[in-house]
Amino acid sequence: MRFRTFARMKKQKSETEVIVVRETGVLLPFLFSYFTDRSKTTVKSYLAHRQVSVNGCITTQFDTPLTPGDRVEIGFGRAKEGVAHPMLRIVYEDDDLIVVDKRNGLLSVATDKQIMRTAYSILSEHVKREDPRNKIFVLHRLDRETSGLMMFAKNEPIKIRVQSRWEQTVAERKYFAVVEGIVKEDEGTISTYLTESKALKVYVTVREEGKIANTGFRVLKRSEKNDVTLLELELETGRKNQIRAHMEYIGHPIVGDRKYGSKRNLIGRVALHAGVLSFIHPATGERLDFSTPVPRKFTELFG
Structure with a gap:
């Protein structure tokens, strides 16, 4: 069965996607059909990471039945809140990585000449709220006047693994x-x-x-x-x-x-x-x- 009949209700950049089901079906094939531009491993990870809910209830079951009118919601990233800053938004976070959407005008990290609010300092405060011993590590940078996506590591082994295999990662x-x-x-x-x-x-x-x-x-x-x-x-x-x-x-x-x-x-x-x-x-x-x-x-x- 092809699950090509659904209605997109809401999309807020990369934060949340809500889909209204129009045909009887099963959750995982439905998600595969909707996210045709993403790998099956990525789609499965949405379930494993508790990012999918049906009619307001989080589910990790790939065989959850769907009926017309059901609302399937996918949240991209397990940490949707925690950083209240107009220049930075977390779009994904797990135990190892943070992916953010940075606005233009915000430095990635401080420089010798400019020591001010940076993406690094904002995220450092964010992880330390959970545990003062927590740290973040820079993986790559965006220029101050460049906006968009960048990622940080939350532990040194992941930082080393990513940077040593950057082209493969x-x-x-x-x-x-x-x-x-x-x-x-x-x-x-x-x-x-x-x-x-x-x-x-x-x-x-x-x-x-x-x-x-x-x-x-x-x-x-x-x-x-x-x-x-x-x-x-x-x-x-x-x-x-x-x-x-x-x-x-x-x-x-x-x-x-x-x-x-x-x-x-x-x-x-x-x-x-x-x-x-x-x-x-x-x-x-x-x-x-x-x-x-x-x-x-x-x-x-x-x-």
């Missing part, structure tokens, strides 16, 4: 950017060597001086009126400021990114957003997929 990372000018090619890959200057700016260099960096791109929208292009960008390597340096290199700097060649600040921020993060959980082996939508300020430039 992280299955997919996609960004969205509004760049200056009209990108003519519909898709392609930018492949160069990158290095960093004494002024801490990353730039394209020759092979002997730098590290290889590959960025795939695909055009989503173009605006002749505003002379900008919306790109989906996929990191094949994870170099510091890779996307920003590559966009400047091809003559299409990210809107608002003055450090990397932008001359136009159309939306009051750097138009770069980390929208997709998928990885293999280092403890369970499950693939977990997270996404946040393209910011409205980006899409309004193409209205």
Whole structure:
């Protein structure tokens, strides 16, 4: 039986999904049919982690019967509350990892020159409320003016495991950017060597001086009126400021990114957003997929 007849009632980014059942069926096949873009292991983990409820009752039973009118709710992440901060939202938490959605303007971690409120300090306080001995560990960073998804480890063995096998652990990372000018090619890959200057700016260099960096791109929208292009960008390597340096290199700097060649600040921020993060959980082996939508300020430039 195919379970393609259901009604989506509510979706709040990556927090909660409520589906109204329209045909008699069984829970797990129903979930497989709904989440066709996710692996069966990931869908099964929603049940194992007590993230699924039917008519308000949490269930872990894959064979829970469904009848027309039942409401199936899926919560993405076991910790929906606990951080009350306008710049940061937890989208997933377990005993080993925290995945967050960071707003632009918030530092990932403190720097020598800037010691202020950061994603790291907010999450550190969050885990210490449960036990003062708890810690968090940085796995990767987003620039201050970049918004979107990033993850932290909650213990050192997981940190070491993830960072030592980063390319095998992280299955997919996609960004969205509004760049200056009209990108003519519909898709392609930018492949160069990158290095960093004494002024801490990353730039394209020759092979002997730098590290290889590959960025795939695909055009989503173009605006002749505003002379900008919306790109989906996929990191094949994870170099510091890779996307920003590559966009400047091809003559299409990210809107608002003055450090990397932008001359136009159309939306009051750097138009770069980390929208997709998928990885293999280092403890369970499950693939977990997270996404946040393209910011409205980006899409309004193409209205």
